Amino acid sequence: MTSYIPLSLVELALASILIVVNGAISVAYGLRLEKSLAVASLRMVLQLGIVAMALKFIFAQTNPLWTLLFVTVMAVATIAEVIMRQERRLKGWRALSLSASPAFLAGLVTTLVALLLIQPQPWYAPRFLLPILGMLVGNSLSGVALVLDTITGAASRERRVIEARLALGATRHQAFEDILRRGLRTGLMPVLNGMAAAGIVSLPGMMTGQILAGVDPVEAAKYQIMIMFLIAGATAIGVVAGGFAAVHLLTDDRHRLRLDRLTAPSD
Amino acid sequence: MLRVDKLVVAPLPPLSFTVANGECLAVEGPSGSGKSRLLRAIADLEEARGHVFLDGAERSEMRAPSWRRLVRYAATEPMWWTETARAAFPAPTSTARSQVSSALAALLADLALDASLLDKPVSDLSTGERQRLAFARAVIDGPRVLLLDEPTNGLDAASQARVEILIQRELKAGRSVVLASHDSSQIDRLADARLQLARPATLPRATLAADATLPPRGMTQ
Numbered sequence: 001m002t003s004y005i006p007l008s009l010v011e012l013a014l015a016s017i018l019i020v021v022n023g024a025i026s027v028a029y030g031l032r033l034e035k036s037l038a039v040a041s042l043r044m045v046l047q048l049g050i051v052a053m054a055l056k057f058i059f060a061q062t063n064p065l066w067t068l069l070f071v072t073v074m075a076v077a078t079i080a081e082v083i084m085r086q087e088r089r090l091k092g093w094r095a096l097s098l099s100a101s102p103a104f105l106a107g108l109v110t111t112l113v114a115l116l117l118i119q120p121q122p123w124y125a126p127r128f129l130l131p132i133l134g135m136l137v138g139n140s141l142s143g144v145a146l147v148l149d150t151i152t153g154a155a156s157r158e159r160r161v162i163e164a165r166l167a168l169g170a171t172r173h174q175a176f177e178d179i180l181r182r183g184l185r186t187g188l189m190p191v192l193n194g195m196a197a198a199g200i201v202s203l204p205g206m207m208t209g210q211i212l213a214g215v216d217p218v219e220a221a222k223y224q225i226m227i228m229f230l231i232a233g234a235t236a237i238g239v240v241a242g243g244f245a246a247v248h249l250l251t252d253d254r255h256r257l258r259l260d261r262l263t264a265p266s267d
Numbered sequence: 268m269l270r271v272d273k274l275v276v277a278p279l280p281p282l283s284f285t286v287a288n289g290e291c292l293a294v295e296g297p298s299g300s301g302k303s304r305l306l307r308a309i310a311d312l313e314e315a316r317g318h319v320f321l322d323g324a325e326r327s328e329m330r331a332p333s334w335r336r337l338v339r340y341a342a343t344e345p346m347w348w349t350e351t352a353r354a355a356f357p358a359p360t361s362t363a364r365s366q367v368s369s370a371l372a373a374l375l376a377d378l379a380l381d382a383s384l385l386d387k388p389v390s391d392l393s394t395g396e397r398q399r400l401a402f403a404r405a406v407i408d409g410p411r412v413l414l415l416d417e418p419t420n421g422l423d424a425a426s427q428a429r430v431e432i433l434i435q436r437e438l439k440a441g442r443s444v445v446l447a448s449h450d451s452s453q454i455d456r457l458a459d460a461r462l463q464l465a466r467p468a469t470l471p472r473a474t475l476a477a478d479a480t481l482p483p484r485g486m487t488q
Binding site for chain 1: 307310311312313314330331332333335336339340341342344345346348357404405408
């Protein structure tokens with residue numbers, strides 16, 4: 001089990017040639033993607049480099065406060081990312097963080113479940129906690145961003161229908177039931193598709209990583225199966241909480257539709 | 268009796284009026300003068316300062332959905348969100364189910380609508396059929412006050428007459444009606460009182476002229 005082969009910077013540089021091919025295609029066909037491509041590649045390298053150094057540092061510490069700091073930064077970054085992905089955003093910090101925080105909280109709760117299952121020593125060992133939290137929050141984030149975007153978009157497009165239902169005496173939940181259902185489906189679809197395709201169409205990233213690191217494929221698959229269940233759980237919790245939060249924030253206690261709480265569409 | 272007390276629908280001045288049982292108040296005014304917004308504010312669909320009472324009970328004393336079952340707003344352009352019209356009718360309580368269905372059948376007959384239209388795809392219905400079905404939907408569960416926003420918009424003369432007869436029947440049954448209409452002869456036929464909404468005179472002319480070049484604010488008709 002010692003088949004792990006370290007990479008040198010030379011090999012990384014060689015791999016980056018493939019990005020240049022990408023850029024060449026963009027120039028040849030006038031896609032004008034070369035700038036975004038360069039920025040995205042550079043961001044990816046920098047982000048992964050910084051996070052790797054941060055993790056290395058934290059793993060070397062014994063004080064759990066460093067882990068807590070990293071988790072806090074992740075929480076802020078998650079909420080910011082969910083907000084950035086909205087075409088029409090809720091106004092005000094309170095509403096924004098209320099609607100986006102399920103993405104992080106759902107990941108956090110399911111991470112604690114994972115730690116209960118894996119039982120690392122100590123339970124907050126950053127080598128287990130941080131990668132699992134990152135994976136769960138990342139998936140939950142996509143789901144929550146989708147459900148929020150679906151609901152705010154549908155609410156502004158279908159304003160008249162919602163108000164017609166309210167006028168007939170529907171509660172805000174009844175008036176939003178179709179839209180909420182659509183939002184939940186949209187938010188959960190990527191995870192369901194991902195589970196269905198895992199292993200056939202794609203080998204999940206974590207399993208690939210473990211196999212490359214020399215772990216027995218069967219052991220890697222076991223880990224992957226557990227993570228898949230946790231991802232599904234984190235996404236479901238985040239999507240449902242985010243969906244209900246969106247309906248609540250877009251209406252008031254007099255069951256009125258409050259589109260004035262949304263900003264104008266961006267772009 | 269519907270009583271509106273200092274209801275503020277900006278930019279209109281605070282409005283106070285009462286509409287007795289069996290009485291019809293017509294709200295007149297040019298497009299964009301706030302007729303729809305006034306009706307929506309009474310139904311509590313739009314936030315507005317001031318008070319609205321039904322038989323002495325203030326609307327904040329009851330849950331908003333209960334208020335809107337008693338004080339029913341019917342928009343100019345009816346909305347249908349289900350495959351068939353029937354599914355978008357208010358669900359009757361189980362005890363009243365058979366009574367409602369016979370009342371609905373009678374109501375549709377009075378509107379010259381075949382009951383089979385209820386189970387056809389809404390997209391197959393004509394504009395006039397959808398408009399008349401929406402009127403039936405607005406009155407079938409017996410609201411006490413009807414806030415009708417141009418209820419005969421897009422109807423031919425015969426259908427318009429049928430709807431007006433039904434409005435008069437609701438009035439005879441003791442309902443209060445607030446009618447927003449562009450049609451002065453319709454107002455003559457139905458209304459007991461009139462409320463004229465004008466563009467607010469307090470705004471300087473320059474502001475009004477500048478406004479005219481901007482897209483209309485809020486609701487327009």
